[in-house]
Amino acid sequence: MKKNNLPENKNLDLIRALIKKHKKNDQVFAGIGFFVIASLAIALLILFLDLLLDGYPKITLEFFSNFPSRKPEMAGILSAWVGSALVLLVTFFVAVPMGVAAGIYLEEYAKKGWLADLIEINVANLAGVPSIIYGLLALGLFVYEFGLGQSILTAGLTLSLLMLPIVIVSTREAIRGIPVHIREAAFAVGATKWQVTLHHVLQYAMGGVLTGIIIGMARAIGETAPVITIGALTFIAFMPPSPVTEVAPFINFDWLDAGFTVLPIQMFNWISRPEHAFHINAAATGAVIIILTLLMNGMAIKLRYNIRKKIKW
Amino acid sequence: MSNTKPTISKALKKNIRRNFVERLIEWALMLSGLIAILITFGIVYILVSESIPFFEAVSIKEFLTSTIWTPNFEIKNYGILPLVAGTVTITGIALIVAIPLGTITAVYLSEFASHRLRETIKPILELLVGVPTVVFGYFALLLVTPLLQKIIPDLPSFNMLGPGIVMGIMIVPYIASVAEDSMRAVPMAMREGSYAMGATRFQTAVSVVMPAALSGIIAAYILAISRGIGETMIVAIAAGQQPNFTFNPVESAATITAYIVSVALGDLEHGGIGYQSIFAAGMVLFIMTLSLNILGQWTRNKFSERY
Numbered sequence: 001m002k003k004n005n006l007p008e009n010k011n012l013d014l015i016r017a018l019i020k021k022h023k024k025n026d027q028v029f030a031g032i033g034f035f036v037i038a039s040l041a042i043a044l045l046i047l048f049l050d051l052l053l054d055g056y057p058k059i060t061l062e063f064f065s066n067f068p069s070r071k072p073e074m075a076g077i078l079s080a081w082v083g084s085a086l087v088l089l090v091t092f093f094v095a096v097p098m099g100v101a102a103g104i105y106l107e108e109y110a111k112k113g114w115l116a117d118l119i120e121i122n123v124a125n126l127a128g129v130p131s132i133i134y135g136l137l138a139l140g141l142f143v144y145e146f147g148l149g150q151s152i153l154t155a156g157l158t159l160s161l162l163m164l165p166i167v168i169v170s171t172r173e174a175i176r177g178i179p180v181h182i183r184e185a186a187f188a189v190g191a192t193k194w195q196v197t198l199h200h201v202l203q204y205a206m207g208g209v210l211t212g213i214i215i216g217m218a219r220a221i222g223e224t225a226p227v228i229t230i231g232a233l234t235f236i237a238f239m240p241p242s243p244v245t246e247v248a249p250f251i252n253f254d255w256l257d258a259g260f261t262v263l264p265i266q267m268f269n270w271i272s273r274p275e276h277a278f279h280i281n282a283a284a285t286g287a288v289i290i291i292l293t294l295l296m297n298g299m300a301i302k303l304r305y306n307i308r309k310k311i312k313w
Numbered sequence: 314m315s316n317t318k319p320t321i322s323k324a325l326k327k328n329i330r331r332n333f334v335e336r337l338i339e340w341a342l343m344l345s346g347l348i349a350i351l352i353t354f355g356i357v358y359i360l361v362s363e364s365i366p367f368f369e370a371v372s373i374k375e376f377l378t379s380t381i382w383t384p385n386f387e388i389k390n391y392g393i394l395p396l397v398a399g400t401v402t403i404t405g406i407a408l409i410v411a412i413p414l415g416t417i418t419a420v421y422l423s424e425f426a427s428h429r430l431r432e433t434i435k436p437i438l439e440l441l442v443g444v445p446t447v448v449f450g451y452f453a454l455l456l457v458t459p460l461l462q463k464i465i466p467d468l469p470s471f472n473m474l475g476p477g478i479v480m481g482i483m484i485v486p487y488i489a490s491v492a493e494d495s496m497r498a499v500p501m502a503m504r505e506g507s508y509a510m511g512a513t514r515f516q517t518a519v520s521v522v523m524p525a526a527l528s529g530i531i532a533a534y535i536l537a538i539s540r541g542i543g544e545t546m547i548v549a550i551a552a553g554q555q556p557n558f559t560f561n562p563v564e565s566a567a568t569i570t571a572y573i574v575s576v577a578l579g580d581l582e583h584g585g586i587g588y589q590s591i592f593a594a595g596m597v598l599f600i601m602t603l604s605l606n607i608l609g610q611w612t613r614n615k616f617s618e619r620y
Contacts (some may be wrong), residue, residue, distance in 0.1 A: 022513045029515045033421025036414055037434065040485060044441070047452045101345035109342055122349040128606040129599070130543025132570050133356060135577070136595040140359035144583060151377065161352055168349070192331060194338045215443065222445020225545035225570065229577045229591075264447040264546075271451055271550055279455055286448050297443040301436045 048290065055283030065286060067237040072277035075270075077277065077285055079236040083152070083260035084221060086240060090156020090256070091220050095163040096213055100202075102164070103171025103209075108197050127165040134161050135229025143230055150231040152240060153256040158226050163216035170212020174205035207307040211300045218296035222289055224264040235269065236261040263289050341541035361434055362433055363592035371588055376593070382556040385576065386591040391590065395558040399566035402550055403477045404541035406562055410481025411537060415488030416530070423491065423496035424518040435493075438486040446483070450550030453479040457553060471553030471565035480547050484537045491536065495529020496522050528612050539602045545570035569598045 066076025102119070110116035138158035148154045178201055186196040202209075240258035261269075263285060270282035368376070371391040379392025422431050458475035462468045468475075499522050507517040523530065553565030554575035567575065573591045582588055 022516060024512045026515045029518075030421070030425050033417055033425055036417045037421060040414065040418070040482070041437075043482065047456060050456060051448070051451065073471050073540045075487075098345045098348055101342050102349060105332045105339075105342035105346040109339055110346065119346045119349050122353045124610065125603065125606060126349060128539060128602065128609075129356065129572065130540075130545070130602055132543065132545045132573055133360075133595055133602075134597050136573070136592060137352075137359050137579075139590065140363055141355055164348070164352070192335050194335050222443075222447065224445065225574060228574055230322075231577060238332055264445055267451070268447055268550065270548065271454060276598060282451060282455075286451055289445055290448055293445060296441060297440050301439055305436075 013152070022036035048065060051283050051290070052287050054280055055285070055287040057286035058280055059287060068235055068261075068269075069237070072275060072281055075278075075281055077263065077266055077288070079239065080261050080263045080266035080285070081288075083236070084262040086152050086243070086255055087155045087159060087227075087260065087262055088217060088220055090153060091159040092213075092217065094157060095167055095216065097161075099164050099167025099212075099216075100171050100209060103168045105177065105195060106168070106191075107172050107175040108201065123165050123168050127169065130225075131162055131223055132225040132229055135226030137161070138226060138230045145193060149257065150233070150259060151257045152260045154230055155227050155232060155262070156256075157258065159220040159223060162223060163220050163228065166216040166219065167209075167212050170215070171205065171209050172214075174208025175201055177208070178204045179219055207303060211304045211307075214296050214300040214303070218293045218300070221296075222264055222293050224256060224262075224268055227262055227265060228268070232265055233259055233261055315564045339452070354426050356599065360592055360596045363589055364596050365591045367586065367589035370589075371593075380558040382572070385579070385587045389586070392558075393569075393594065395556040395569060396569045396572050396594060397597070398558055399473065399548075399552065399556070400542055400568040402560050402562060402566065403473050403480065403552060403568060404538060404589025406474060407480035407484055408534075410478055411484040411488055412534060414481075415485045415533070415537070416492060418485065418489040419492035419496060419530075419533075420518050420523070423489065423493045424514060424522060435490070438490050441483075441486040441491070442546055444483075446544060446546040447550070449479050449483050450476075450547045453551035458555060465563060468563055469553075469565055471551065472563050473552050473566055474562040476547045476551040477562060479551070480544055482540055483544075483547070484541060487540060488533045488537050491533035492526070492530045495526040495533070498529070499525045528615070532613040534607045535612060537607055539605035539609065542605070543570065543598065543602050549574040569594050 013269070064081065065075045065078055066074060067078050069075040074258045102123075106116060106119060106123075110119070135158065138154060138161070142148045142157055143150060148157075182200055182204065183196050186200045191199065236259060240260060241252060241254040243252060243255050267282050267285040267289065270278040270285065273279075376391055376393055378394070379390055380394050381390035381392050382395045383390045422434055426434070453476040453535045454470070457479055458468070458470060458472065461472075461475055461478075462470075465474075503521055503525060504517055512520070548568045549571040552568065552571060554567050554571050555565060556572065557564060557566040559566060572594055576587060576591050
């Protein structure tokens with residue numbers, strides 16, 4: 001008690017109290033932050049678990065080999081997963097070559113100037129355009145102007161437009177990380193620009209490019225709005241023509257014109273029905289979609305992490 | 314000596330062919346790059362060319378001021394305001410949820426969390442960004458709304474509150490990861506300066522790091538608004554698809570995106586006014602999101618401090 005009489009010590013106590021208060025603020029915020037993250041994680045976990053548990057009993061072999069049906073217990077996702085697979089096939093073969101080529105052009109070939117700037121601004125803006133706008137573009141352009149109809153080809157092209165900015169951006173990022181001396185070494189032994197790009201730059205960038213492709217494909221699987229907008233049917237009880245045939249030339253492209261449905265649209269259709277039994281089908285479809293996209297995104301994140309760890313220039 | 318001449322000319326010939334191929338490849342690559350411009354051009358062209366016949370039938374004044382939107386009914390009204398009201402209300406609810414939670418998460422991860430916790434949470438955030446929105450729509454309609462109905466008994470099964478909250482949860486990882494990135498970009502020396510003056514972590518985070526990263530944080534908010542406005546499946550599933558001029562979150566309403574979906578699900582009569590109306594609605598949506606995206610990028614570039 002004695003020391004409190006001295007003015008210096010009184011100040012010291014005040015300062016100590018102040019420090020204590022601020023340290024407490026630190027702890028309080030750390031607590032709040034942890035609480036927010038934990039409760040978000042728990043809320044999401046409950047939501048996902050509920051969906052998985054609702055859908056789990058339904059996920060049997062028949063679910064994958066049955067067509068949708070008016071009887072919920074008979075209904076399956078055969079036409080939906082086949083449709084998704086074929087649409088993604090188109091998307092892959094359109095978006096990957098174009099996206100990688102555009103990425104290479106912007107990083108390796110384009111001279112600094114208005115054209116490169118213009119392309120860059122466009123890529124950045126396209127990534128932020130709502131997906132339903134791509135659906136409107138596809139409806140006006142692919143379905144009616146080009147007369148492609150409401151087909152697998154139209155859907156594949158639409159989703160490739162959505163995927164393009166993702167592939168371009170990840171290709172550019174992967175290429176940007178490669179040091180100049182790799183290119184200089186190749187040039188020094190007489191390689192042409194394209195040889196340098198194809199044999200050296202692209203090889204080193206492959207991991208990053210792959211990451212972008214996987215993330216883009218995962219996004220294309222779950223994308224619903226643009227595919228609904230082009231007028232995809234919600235009830236399909238037939239298969240598109242098979243891409244592989246028994247007679248030469250063994251490959252058939254009739255499936256590109258076929259009507260189709262995809263997994264998220266099938267799920268959307270079942271959610272919109274009033275009967276609870278259909279909601280269980282929707283949950284099962286949702287579980288399939290979530291598992292697919294999480295697996296793909298997880299793979300991409302792991303891949304990127306490995307690349308970052310492994311490569312030391 | 315006699316052998317040298319033909320070899321060189323052969324090599325030169327090969328060079329000519331090689332140079333030609335190189336040039337060809339460069340052109341092909343450039344064409345791929347031009348696709349990005351073509352897509353933007355295509356979007357603008359389609360939206361404008363399909364909207365022109367719509368605006369020949371409907372005056373812009375009616376479009377912007379009427380409060381009834383019934384292009385597919387017997388008595389047709391073309392006021393975009395109900396759809397805009399639905400869009401604004403749901404996005405508003407989502408932001409009320411997402412901005413505080415996203416900002417706190419970002420500050421915690423950037424300034425408080427241990428390295429290990431951050432390295433665990435960041436990939437999970439990235440995973441969540443990849444979850445398809447149709448799944449969030451399922452949550453909103455079949456899990457969150459029934460839960461809310463226990464608290465608000467009068468809540469209809471289609472309402473704006475449920476999808477708004479779910480959309481907010483969906484946007485949190487987006488805000489958190491963009492804001493966290495911009496806070497991590499603030500150089501360590503600035504934090505150290507603050508600590509050396511005796512500031513605590515929280516003081517440093519609020520008075521030094523957040524102001525320094527402000528442009529990135531605000532850009533994250535703006536881009537989140539743009540995402541909310543363009544979000545389709547959650548609202549099409551859980552908010553009802555009936556246009557309703559209201560800002561009341563416990564009523565059902567349609568957003569611009571939900572309207573486009575509801576028309577696309579029905580029979581599209583190509584060239585009819587109902588068909589054209591979705592392009593007019595899409596144009597409004599495109600203008601809104603484009604200006605927000607440009608504003609977001611501009612904020613990030615203009616006010617970002619270079620250290």
